[in-house]
Every structure is written in C-alpha cells, then in structure tokens.
Amino acid sequence: MPDYYDRRECIPQEEREHRKTLQILEMLASGLRKSSRIRKIFDDLGLHHDEIKTLADFQILPVISREKLIQLEAMDPPFAGLSNADEEIDRIFISPGPVYEPHLSENDHLWARAYHAAGIGRGDVVLNAFSYHMVAAGLTFHTGLRRVGATVVPSGTSSSQLQVQLMRDLSATAYTGTPSFLLSIINKAHELGYDFKRDFKIRRACFAAEPLPPSLRDKFEREYAIDTYQMYGATEVGDVSFECCEKKGWHICEEVLVEIVDPATGKGVPPGMLGEVVVTRFNNIFFLFRFGTGDLSKIIESPCPCGRTSFRMDGIYGRVGDAVKVRGLFIAPSQLNRIKEAFGHVRFQLLITRTSHEDILTVRLEPREPAVDAASLAEKFSKLFRDECVLTIDRLEFLNPGTIKEDDKLVIDERQWK
Numbered sequence: 001m002p003d004y005y006d007r008r009e010c011i012p013q014e015e016r017e018h019r020k021t022l023q024i025l026e027m028l029a030s031g032l033r034k035s036s037r038i039r040k041i042f043d044d045l046g047l048h049h050d051e052i053k054t055l056a057d058f059q060i061l062p063v064i065s066r067e068k069l070i071q072l073e074a075m076d077p078p079f080a081g082l083s084n085a086d087e088e089i090d091r092i093f094i095s096p097g098p099v100y101e102p103h104l105s106e107n108d109h110l111w112a113r114a115y116h117a118a119g120i121g122r123g124d125v126v127l128n129a130f131s132y133h134m135v136a137a138g139l140t141f142h143t144g145l146r147r148v149g150a151t152v153v154p155s156g157t158s159s160s161q162l163q164v165q166l167m168r169d170l171s172a173t174a175y176t177g178t179p180s181f182l183l184s185i186i187n188k189a190h191e192l193g194y195d196f197k198r199d200f201k202i203r204r205a206c207f208a209a210e211p212l213p214p215s216l217r218d219k220f221e222r223e224y225a226i227d228t229y230q231m232y233g234a235t236e237v238g239d240v241s242f243e244c245c246e247k248k249g250w251h252i253c254e255e256v257l258v259e260i261v262d263p264a265t266g267k268g269v270p271p272g273m274l275g276e277v278v279v280t281r282f283n284n285i286f287f288l289f290r291f292g293t294g295d296l297s298k299i300i301e302s303p304c305p306c307g308r309t310s311f312r313m314d315g316i317y318g319r320v321g322d323a324v325k326v327r328g329l330f331i332a333p334s335q336l337n338r339i340k341e342a343f344g345h346v347r348f349q350l351l352i353t354r355t356s357h358e359d360i361l362t363v364r365l366e367p368r369e370p371a372v373d374a375a376s377l378a379e380k381f382s383k384l385f386r387d388e389c390v391l392t393i394d395r396l397e398f399l400n401p402g403t404i405k406e407d408d409k410l411v412i413d414e415r416q417w418k
C-alpha cells in the first residue's frame with residue numbers, strides 16, 4: 001500500500017471534484033465579502049454570486065496573468081484589492097515585476113505532498129538551495145520540508161563551493177533547488193578532488209523552477225545514484241503538482257484547482273488537449289482566482305499505479321506565447337523537438353496556411369540520407385506527429401537535400417486573418 005501524505009490523496013475523483021467545487025464557492029463568497037477587486041469583477045460582468053454553482057460556471061471569471069496582476073497591483077497597491085489589509089498576513093513576498101504576494105497561511109501544506117511523495121522525511125538532512133531573499137521559494141520549500149520532518153540546511157543561493165562543503169560536513173541526504181545548480185555543485189565537487197557518488201550522501205533531489213531535461217535526469221540517476229523528482233508551482237499560487245515514484249506525470253495538489261484552458265477564451269479545453277495551466281489556490285487571504293501561468297500542459301485522467309487518485313499534469317510543454325495554434329490545437333516547441341529527436345535523419349518544417357477559413361497544415365520533409373523509402377517515412381512521420389500533437393497533417397511534401405537550412409524556422413505561419 002503506497003504511503004500517502006494524507007487520506008485526501010486517494011479519495012475517488014468525484015468526491016475530490018465535489019470538495020473542490022465547494023471550496024471554490026466558499027472562497028468566492030468570502031472574496032465577495034473581503035475583496036474590492038472581486039466585487040468589481042462581479043459588477044463588471046453583471047454577475048450575482050448565486051449564478052456560479054459549478055466549476056463550469058466558474059469559468060466566466062477572467063484569467064489573470066502575471067502581467068495583468070502586475071498592472072492591477074500598480075494601479076491599486078499593494079495587492080490590487082485582492083487581499084484585505086486587515087487580514088493577519090504572516091509574510092509578503094516580492095517577485096520581479098514587482099508582484100506583491102501576501103503569504104497564504106502558515107498552516108498550509110505547501111510542498112509537503114511533493115517531498116513526501118519523493119520519500120523525504122524524518123532523518124533526512126536537506127540542502128535547500130532556493131533563494132530565501134524576498135521571493136517565496138526558499139521559505140515555502142523550507143516549510144514543506146519541515147512539515148515532513150526533514151532537517152533543513154538553508155543554504156539558499158550560496159556559492160557552489162560552499163554548498164559542496166555544507167553537503168559534505170553535514171552529511172546531507174537530499175537536495176532541493178534547480179537541476180542546473182545541482183549539476184554545478186557536483187562539478188565543483190569533482191573540481192575539488194571529490195568523487196560525488198562515493199564521498200557524498202545525497203540520494204534524492206527535488207527540483208522546481210526549471211525544466212529537467214531527460215538527459216540530465218538520466219545523468220543524476222545513473223552516474224550519481226540520485227533519485228530525482230520534479231515539482232511544479234508558481235510563486236503567486238504556491239505548489240500545484242508533483243511527481244510520485246512512477247515519474248509519469250505530476251499529481252495535482254489537493255489545495256488547488258487546476259484548469260487547462262484555451263487562452264483565447266479562458267474556457268476549458270477537452271480532456272487530453274494542450275492548453276494553458278490556470279490555477280486557483282483555496283485560501284481565505286489572497287483572492288487570486290484563475291491565475292494564468294502562461295505554461296502549456298495537458299491532463300492525464302487515467303489512474304496512476306502509485307494509488308493516488310488525483311489527475312496528473314503531463315509536464316510542461318512550453319510557454320503559451322511560443323506555441324502555435326492550428327485548428328484550435330496548440331503545437332508546442334517541445335513536441336516538435338521530440339519529433340526532431342525521433343527523426344534525426346530528416347529535416348522538417350511546418351507550413352501553416354489558411355484556405356476558405358480553414359487552417360491547412362503542410363509538413364515539408366527533407367531526408368538527409370538519399371536511400372530513404374519516402375512512403376514508409378511519410379507514414380511513420382505522420383503517425384508520430386499525430387500521436388505527439390493530436391493533429392493530422394494535411395499535406396506532406398518532400399524537398400531536395402539542402403533546401404531547409406540549419407537555422408531556418410521550424411514553423412512558418414503564413415495565415416492572414418482577414
């Protein structure tokens with residue numbers, strides 16, 4: 001039987017959805033009492049709170065991006081009317097922008113579910129290499145580690161040389177921070193004459209704030225025997241999702257509502273489709289409903305073998321602004337990169353045009369090896385493209401070698417919106 005953080009992680013999904021709906025309704029009622037911004041949003045929409053009864057109704061509220069939050073806070077400092085200054089706020093964090101974030105509550109479970117799922121707990125000594133200065137990261141990860149019983153070394157953004165010394169002197173068993181910083185700490189250790197695997201006790205690492213490329217994960221796990229976990233969140237809304245031991249998707253935390261929406265409309269996309277991750281954190285202090293992260297993801301609804309019943313986010317596919325939309329579906333750069341990796345011997349380019357108000361997706365293929373069987377390549381490429389992007393290619397063209405240059409754009413969008 002897997003070791004859950006608490007009972008809520010294994011309740012039936014319907015029960016979870018019911019609870020989350022009630023929490024949203026409660027937070028809305030409270031927001032209408034306490035937040036001038038929420039009252040204004042309702043007034044502007046001509047909305048009465050009785051009109052929101054379900055999570056689908058809830059999607060009438062606007063998505064608020066980080067840029068929008070910066071603007072709103074600048075106009076109505078410090079919290080854009082989203083928080084009541086009379087509340088007992090224990091901390092105010094500052095993110096670049098600036099964005100001022102009243103910290104939600106000392107009693108929150110911030111990041112604890114993630115650390116627990118990664119097997120961190122009592123007896124662990126964890127180096128917390130997230131910044132403690134102004135931003136939420138250091139202190140909130142610290143609180144999560146303490147909540148699962150681990151001892152924390154608040155090493156923050158100290159130099160890699162100092163981190164090496166702390167890891168060694170204090171026999172640290174785990175690391176939390178960005179993957180790139182862990183790699184530079186390991187490199188520094190080698191530079192100082194250590195053998196990281198032999199001389200250090202770091203056996204687990206929990207990463208956030210940066211993607212973990214599969215090649216780097218592989219390096220940590222194989223070369224240094226470090227079990228790695230990814231965590232996902234945003235400074236405005238705290239922890240959002242985390243990896244379990246299966247490492248196939250990120251379980252959505254019980255304290256947040258995650259929606260995957262079409263950024264153009266703010267409405268949910270069908271299950272399994274790519275869209276923007278929009279998060280609401282249940283709380284009674286900061287009424288930031290529907291925070292638009294700008295990140296692209298999709299939801300995995302199938303049950304996870306670990307036994308947790310929550311839906312999972314299928315990692316992050318990139319930023320909304322970097323993706324292109326074809327027939328209403330996103331194609332993210334990360335998806336194209338995966339196809340590129342699978343077809344190393346082929347250069348390709350996407351051409352998007354529009355005829356009779358319909359998007360036409362043409363893929364140009366340029367095999368770099370002359371002996372390639374065109375029909376079989378076309379079939380394999382189309383299939384992988386469909387599996388990866390959930391989109392069917394309308395036309396496939398074969399180009400002569402040398403037509404697509406190394407630094408040519410991967411996607412050419414020739415659509416004219418007239």
Ligand SMILES: [Zn+2]
Pocket residue numbers: 244245246251304305306307308
């Ligand atoms: Zn799982």
